[in-house]
Structure formats: C-alpha cells, structure tokens
Amino acid sequence: MSVFKEKVCYHRVTMEPRGSSGEEVTMLWSIKEAMERSTLQIGASACGATAVVDVLQVLGVPVSPETADRCVQTRLRRNEAPLPDYLLSRSEAGATHQQLIEGAELASGGKVLGRFFTFHPPRRVQLVPWLASWMRRSAAPVATMNMQLAVTEGEETPDAWHHQLVFGVGPNAVYMTNPVEVVSEAVVLQRLCSDSVLLIRREDVLQRWTADTPADSFPGGAAGPQWTVLDVQGQVRQVCHEEECENEEQPKTSHITIPAAYRSGVTLFALRDSDTGQELLNAPELPLL
Known part of the structure; x- marks a missing residue:
C-alpha cells in the first residue's frame, strides 16, 4: 500500500479538493473513505468484479461481492490442466472490460451503464484532466492495465493484468482501489497503453x-x-x-x-438516467496520437 505524502482538504460539494500546494485534486471518495469503503480482492482473478462492487458503491447502487462476481462471470485459471489448456485459461482468466460493463448493468438492474475508451494505440489525451472532467460529472472510472509494464527496477514482473477503480486524481497522480494507492500519471499511462498480450x-x-x-x-x-x-x-x-x-x-x-483477451483503457460508468450517462453514450472515441 502506498504512503500518501500530501495532506488533502476535501470540498464535498464540488468534489474538487485542493492539496497543500494549492493544486486541484478531484475525488469521488476521500482517502479515508476509500480506506474504509473500498473492497479488497473478492476472489481469485476477480479484480474486475471487485472494481464493479466499488463502482456501484460510488454510484449509489450497492451490491454484494457475490452478486457482482456472478454478474461479471469471472473466469478462473485452470491450474491443473495440460499446458495448452492452461495457457488458454491464462489468456482469458479474470474479465474483460465488456464483462465489467455487462456485469455492472446486470448487477444494478439496468441502472448503470458503462463505456470503454481504448488507450491503445496511443491517444491524444491528458489522462488526469480527462478523468477529472468525467469524475466531476459523477462518472466512475475503472482502469484496465497491463501491470507487466512499467515495473519498478528490481521488482518481480507481475503475472496478470488488473482492473482498478479510480477514485481520485491530482497533479500527475491517480488514486485507485484494490489496493488503495496513488500511482504516478506516467506509470498509469504506460500500463493503459498495451498490446493485448x-x-x-x-x-x-x-x-x-x-x-x-x-x-x-x-x-x-x-x-x-x-x-x-x-x-x-x-x-x-x-x-x-x-x-x-x-x-x-x-x-x-x-x-x-x-495473446490476452483484455484491451487496455478506461471504462467510465454512470447512472443510465443521468445526463452523464447520455453524454457517455454519445462521446467520441479518443483521437489517435
């Protein structure tokens, strides 16, 4: 778990807090709320379903972890299978962004919709301002990242991709759950722009x-x-x-x-009947760099 070095004061009405340096921070949850309310990994390969639990909490449509996992239809690794089938299971284990979208819609009884924005090939977008603009409109982002990129020197290469709710952004920083951590914008961008491998x-x-x-x-x-x-x-x-x-x-x-079944990028979730929900459906794809 990362150590948060900057003291942040939260203005709950606008969700536009300011850090000690006076620079704007946009949050769906405060760090304290994220520590108290976010969901730890609910099962093997279930980071996608875990993210959906947190998304629905943020949007005011809470569901149980069991419901989210059932609706997302998390796929498991077949660890005891012969090598070819094991590799196939590894390529599919967990969930794709499409499973998250369908799972959130099913678990919420149709109240929540999602829209995926691919970041690969590279897109012409400033990640933090783009996320902040949608979060101010009460959209809940989930980042789908290849964690095998931007690995800190000396650390072991992770063996999976990862879905994480983004609960806040600040200057050059992205705040995420499962685990609650703050990661530099540059690292998140690298992990968001990956071949499906x-x-x-x-x-x-x-x-x-x-x-x-x-x-x-x-x-x-x-x-x-x-x-x-x-x-x-x-x-x-x-x-x-x-x-x-x-x-x-x-x-x-x-x-x-x-090959991997996943695509790197960000899925934005919103209440279907909200203005933001309709804006999401009509938003253009991010332009290529």
Whole structure:
C-alpha cells in the first residue's frame, strides 16, 4: 500500500479538493473513505468484479461481492490442466472490460451503464484532466492495465493484468482501489497503453510441459490467429530446449508471450438516467496520437 505524502482538504460539494500546494485534486471518495469503503480482492482473478462492487458503491447502487462476481462471470485459471489448456485459461482468466460493463448493468438492474475508451494505440489525451472532467460529472472510472509494464527496477514482473477503480486524481497522480494507492500519471499511462498480450513465467510452462503434448493441441488457426502469429508453440519448445541444454552460461528465457483477451483503457460508468450517462453514450472515441 502506498504512503500518501500530501495532506488533502476535501470540498464535498464540488468534489474538487485542493492539496497543500494549492493544486486541484478531484475525488469521488476521500482517502479515508476509500480506506474504509473500498473492497479488497473478492476472489481469485476477480479484480474486475471487485472494481464493479466499488463502482456501484460510488454510484449509489450497492451490491454484494457475490452478486457482482456472478454478474461479471469471472473466469478462473485452470491450474491443473495440460499446458495448452492452461495457457488458454491464462489468456482469458479474470474479465474483460465488456464483462465489467455487462456485469455492472446486470448487477444494478439496468441502472448503470458503462463505456470503454481504448488507450491503445496511443491517444491524444491528458489522462488526469480527462478523468477529472468525467469524475466531476459523477462518472466512475475503472482502469484496465497491463501491470507487466512499467515495473519498478528490481521488482518481480507481475503475472496478470488488473482492473482498478479510480477514485481520485491530482497533479500527475491517480488514486485507485484494490489496493488503495496513488500511482504516478506516467506509470498509469504506460500500463493503459498495451498490446493485448500476457507474459507467462518460464516455471509455469515447465511445470506443465510433457514431451507427448500434441502439437495441434495449442490454440491457433482461425480460432486464435494471434497464437500462431506469436508462435506460442515455438516459444514453449525454446524454453524446453534451454532447460535441456547443459550449458549453464546460456541465458534462459524468463517468460513466453501469449495473446490476452483484455484491451487496455478506461471504462467510465454512470447512472443510465443521468445526463452523464447520455453524454457517455454519445462521446467520441479518443483521437489517435
């Protein structure tokens, strides 16, 4: 959990607090409220459903974590499956932004709608002012990020993407839940602009590889062309070849790259019957950089 270094005073009517430096901060929740009201991860791969719980809280349509998870239809990793099926499950585990939109609508009884804005390829937008403008209109943003980007030097590469409610923004900073933290705008932007790919750790491949795994059991062809483009099967064979090689000095591949079902960007949620809800439906896509 991050340490908040700036003391913030909140003006609840406008949701436009000001930091100690006098620079504007826009919040849906205060930091204290976020610590008290936000939801910790409700289950394996369920960061999307967790974000939906917080979104609906912010919008005044609270639901139970169980309801949110059922409506989002979180997909799980098949950890005990053979390697090809395990990799397929990893590419889909959790939820896409579309599942979040459909889940929030279903869980709220149609009271809440969502609109996704992709940030990949790069868009011509200033993230913090753009988020602030929608939050002032009572929209609740959820960031869908590739956490395998912008990893702090010396830290282990995360093994998943992540959905997080954005409950506030300030100068060059984004405040998010699950966990409650403040992340620099530059880092969030990097994670919001990603190809739909996922890195799988070498050891996760080797634990499930067997020499008799049929070559045609890997996803590919018309059903999954990106698996062929990325030559996932070839990457697996390379990792296994490295493991069998007796040359200890030969560098070894740390991860293989597989397609991911997710798209990086921001989903904005609002009450369907509000002016903001209608504005969201009619808003143009963010222009390409």
